[in-house]
Amino acid sequence: NDDNSVKTQTQQNTNTTPSSATNTPTIKKNRSDFDFIKTIGKGSFGKVKLVIEKETGKGYAAKILNKKLIIKEKKAKYVNTEKTILDSLDHPNIVKLYYTFQDENDLYFILEYCPNGDLLDQIKDAGCFEIKVAQFYAAEIIVAIEYLHSKGIAHRDLKPENILLGKNMHLKISDFGSAKVLGNDPRTRSGSFCGTAEYVCPELLTEKSAGKQADIWSFGCIMYQLISGKLPFKGFNEYQTFQLIIKRELIFPQNFDPVAQDLINKLICLDPFERLSIADIKNHAFFEGIEWDQLSKQDPPVII
Numbered sequence: 001n002d003d004n005s006v007k008t009q010t011q012q013n014t015n016t017t018p019s020s021a022t023n024t025p026t027i028k029k030n031r032s033d034f035d036f037i038k039t040i041g042k043g044s045f046g047k048v049k050l051v052i053e054k055e056t057g058k059g060y061a062a063k064i065l066n067k068k069l070i071i072k073e074k075k076a077k078y079v080n081t082e083k084t085i086l087d088s089l090d091h092p093n094i095v096k097l098y099y100t101f102q103d104e105n106d107l108y109f110i111l112e113y114c115p116n117g118d119l120l121d122q123i124k125d126a127g128c129f130e131i132k133v134a135q136f137y138a139a140e141i142i143v144a145i146e147y148l149h150s151k152g153i154a155h156r157d158l159k160p161e162n163i164l165l166g167k168n169m170h171l172k173i174s175d176f177g178s179a180k181v182l183g184n185d186p187r188t189r190s191g192s193f194c195g196t197a198e199y200v201c202p203e204l205l206t207e208k209s210a211g212k213q214a215d216i217w218s219f220g221c222i223m224y225q226l227i228s229g230k231l232p233f234k235g236f237n238e239y240q241t242f243q244l245i246i247k248r249e250l251i252f253p254q255n256f257d258p259v260a261q262d263l264i265n266k267l268i269c270l271d272p273f274e275r276l277s278i279a280d281i282k283n284h285a286f287f288e289g290i291e292w293d294q295l296s297k298q299d300p301p302v303i304i
């Protein structure tokens with residue numbers, strides 16, 4: 001400590017948290033441990049800033065959430081769920097949570113910094129992805145979803161904005177604010193929750209409930225977007241988009257890769273239980289040639 005007062009043994013231990021947290025280390029950090037560099041993103045409850053840890057010079061993304069706003073919007077449950085879930089995850093394609101702390105005004109998530117922006121930026125810059133690039137990134141998304149579902153977690157708001165790119169251009173799923181730890185009831189009743197219009201599955205619109213299959217629907221929408229550069233369901237407003245979704249008005253552009261189209265048609269099914277399982281997705285011809293356990297060791301294909 002910078003103050004050279006001698007502390008009793010118990011006082012010295014006050015800055016550690018119980019070892020119950022799996023990922024977050026027992027060291028408690030605070031704001032003064034970091035230099036705040038610049039804002040790199042804006043969220044619904046605050047912002048994301050690039051920060052440098054003074055002690056190590058390492059960069060992190062600090063997701064700063066305003067306490068008053070969280071309480072006003074009655075979202076404390078979601079924030080605490082996000083922390084609990086992130087604490088339990090450890091996968092190369094999921095953004096790591098290093099520390100959490102709070103001060104009088106805000107909560108802080110100190111997350112892995114992804115310097116290459118998000119997948120939406122990449123799609124916009126490239127227009128659309130060459131099929132080999134789409135195949136690689138679709139594969140990385142699938143292994144991340146497989147890991148989440150194996151831990152009994154549904155992300156429920158998968159979309160290119162929530163898929164970041166690390167320094168080596170491997171992708172990292174982020175933003176678990178809408179994630180759900182699935183109870184033994186596979187169809188979780190979700191109260192006020194609703195994902196993002198263009199990627200939300202029909203059952204969430206009609207029955208207000210969605211489980212792991214919600215992520216498979218969203219994955220299908222993301223695949224369509226990676227390959228065509230367009231959204232599969234896009235109305236002039238949110239209500240119209242919902243109409244297209246519940247009627248499954250799905251039209252493919254002329255030159256759309258036929259093998260990819262076959263897979264997407266089996267992901268974007270109105271009946272959640274008709275959607276392909278992760279195992280069936282991995283076995284689909286679209287992923288021919290993918291070495292599923294080598295992805296994080298390979299260099300990602302250059303996005304052209």
Ligand SMILES: O=C(O)C[C@H](Cc1nc2cc(Cl)cc(Cl)c2[nH]1)c1ccc(Cl)cc1
Binds near residue numbers: 068070075076083101
């Ligand atoms: O360290 C913990 O597990 C405990 C706290 C729990 C917690 N304290 C809160 C205070 C407020 Cl005002 C709002 C929420 Cl959501 C709050 N959540 C906490 C601190 C920081 C973060 Cl990012 C999440 C939860």
